[in-house]
Amino acid sequence: MRRQFLLLGLASCSLAALRDGRVHGNMAPSAAIPKISVHTNSPVTSRNGTLLPDYNTTYTFDQLIDHNNPSLGTFKQRFWHTYEFYEPGGPIILFTPGEVAADGFEGYLTNASIYGMISQQQNGSNIVLEHRFFGLSNPKPDLSVKSLQLLTLQQAIDDLEYFAKNVKLPMPGGDQVTPDKAPWVLVGGSYSGALTSWTMVNKPGLFWAGYASSAVVEAITDFWEYFDPIRQFMPQNCSADAQAVIAHVDKVFSGSNMTAIDEIKSLFGLSGLSHLDDVAGSLRNNFWDWQSLQPDSGPGSTFTTFCDALEVQNGVSAPPSGWGLETALKAWGNFWTSSYYSFICGDSDAESCLGTHNASESFWTDTSLNNDARSWTWFVCNEVGYLQDGAPLDHPSLVSRLIQPDYDFRQCTYWFPEQFPNGARPPNTALTNIRYRGWDVAIDRLFFANGKRDPWRDATVSSDFHFRQSTSSQPIAVSDGFHCSDLGRKNGMTDTTVAAVQTQALATMKTWLAQWTPKGSISGNPKHPFVPSQPGRSPSPSEDVGKRVNVWLREPDASG
Structure with a gap:
């Protein structure tokens, strides 16, 4: 299983298919449209009483x-x-x-x-x-x-x-x-x-x-704003503590204290990741869970469970300012190691699931059909961008500022090396x-x-x-x-x-x-x-079920 990769598509929003969308690299989720459930076990009739083909009857067009x-x-x-x-x-x-x-x-x-x-x-x-x-x-x-x-x-x-x-x-x-x-x-x-x-x-x-x-x-291209509505509308205490933890992770990872760095990696069960940007980028997963929410999402949603893990201690909720860095850091790490890592990675090791620096892994160049993540990533890398990274220094950020567009551009060269023979380049969003x-x-x-x-x-x-x-x-x-x-x-x-x-x-x-x-x-x-x-x-598909993808794309040359 993989979950760290560029994705918007615009546009998946449903829980049942989330795991399928958490594969291949550290890219953001697609904006894919949510499915709507429909019962297909009874006849479909027109207004004049004519019996019609089932809704799922498939036709083809040349x-x-x-x-x-x-x-x-x-x-x-x-x-x-x-x-x-x-x-x-x-x-x-x-x-x-x-x-x-x-x-x-x-x-x-x-x-x-x-x-x-x-x-x-x-x-x-x-x-x-x-x-x-x-x-x-x-x-x-x-x-x-x-x-x-x-x-x-x-x-x-x-x-x-x-x-x-x-x-x-x-x-x-x-x-x-x-x-x-x-x-x-x-x-x-x-x-x-x-x-x-x-x-x-x-x-x-x-x-x-x-x-x-x-x-x-x-x-x-640099769509750091993806996380801003989440910051605005998530519980204030959860937002405050998450920002404090991310700021601390960035400070430690930007320093040279290897003991402190290893402690954070171990706390989240990510000691197996060899690159610190992959560790920091992995924490975006908790905020991507927001995308699956809908008006009727109850307390059992993945995002709500995450915030409850950070903010509810012994049945008591934190004030709007949160519990503070020390408590939130330990709670977030425990949430990952107790359940969340297995939720997104299954039995895979951290490098296989969340690492993005091994260009030789076969998933980057899997050209088989019906691979939505690859097709959407092509769009992301060439024409639409939507790279979901850390906010500028003058803006609050739920996401590590170690994650910037260059982190994602590099992955485009792994997905499509023939398209980027001279190295990474940003998608041509201006032309779009x-x-x-x-x-x-x-x-x-x-x-x-x-x-x-x-x-x-x-x-x-x-x-x-x-x-x-x-x-x-x-x-x-x-x-x-x-x-x-x-x-x-x-x-x-x-x-x-x-x-x-x-x-x-x-x-x-x-x-x-x-x-x-x-x-x-x-x-x-x-x-x-x-x-x-x-x-x-x-x-019948489950309602509000969608896929997540982290992919991007550049406009091909006019000659291509």
Whole structure:
């Protein structure tokens, strides 16, 4: 098991899959969208009583391998679909979960999600489309650097356009709902929320409206701000003690007292780590646990358990200032050695689980398919960044300042040595923001939904560092929720502020869709029909379950 590596993706938020995401290197978690559970053991019927295929029926679409060179042919891109709520004239709602295999995201077809609630209200048809190079939707037979030249934000955007213009949906009249004949709504959360914004900028007029939840629209190389909403909203005593411990670790590790250094390593059960930056970086794991929180997260959440371990002594909670360094340091170390290390590393030794300096380990260059961590890391290293490191000296920090972008850039050269033959270089986030407008996006009929407690908030249009005004054409609705809280219907049942965002979204979509009129002809391609495959039902995913990844990416050269 590994848990220290770059990751945002924007965007995983669920507990059951956390362990699978804690592998390979010391990179931050992806912003991956949370799954939504759905029962698939009963028939699905449309509004007119027609028996429909199961939600998890998988279809494939012939997608272009390279939009810059259509002569290369096509690959099979998976999608899932329902017309449970559809009536002629209703919208087509297109969603991709982004940087994760799309299996298990069938809940987004249903009214358990805000997308399904929009579809139900508007008599729409819902689609879940798997992103290229994730899951089983792969233009190439491996994830080598040569193959991954086709994994760019622009290729992903072009996929959405080509799909919308050419797919023949598996429903009555499914060949007559291209964007010139029916209103299409592009929706997404986290990275796929950003992809919604970037696509509407890059393909103006293609999608009539968009819904972007926790959308990390601004690509940021040194994204130390990831931890700032956590610092703001976590228990004050836990924050105070954590900051004190990290400041102490940095002071000791920056000195030459080997006895004191070894004591700290031993205290956390990390004596087996040979590099101090890996030891310090490992402690970020406790704060990455915040990303899995949702409005209904109870006392048993991993993050709450961590803070209780630090702040509750003999049944008494610490004051807002915390217990102080000595008590907190021992409590944090005991938490790691008693349960947390085994939780994230299992039976693996510390170097294998949390070390990042051995470039010869095979996981760095595992090019097998359906390896979401590798695909997302490619994006991180080349185009989006989101490196979750220590804060500047003039800002409070929950994370060691020994962890800076260079620590992560080095790992990119291990993952993709052929891409970085001249050594580490930062991702080209400036180009990404120029191309797709980042925080400065200005598009009609694009709804942003964000949460105050979202660790990704400062990459969204609700950032503390870049003020944006909400407008009627580009609303920004903010709840007290966490990452993508507004996507789940049940979160609105436990948090009135999330419910208010969902209510505003439904009213806004109703207004916008009433304004749609058919456009001029958009040419389709009859050679790309849907192909059903893998009928039957798979086990229902657990709600609020996602993967974590620490990865990053640089824009390939124009020639590549």
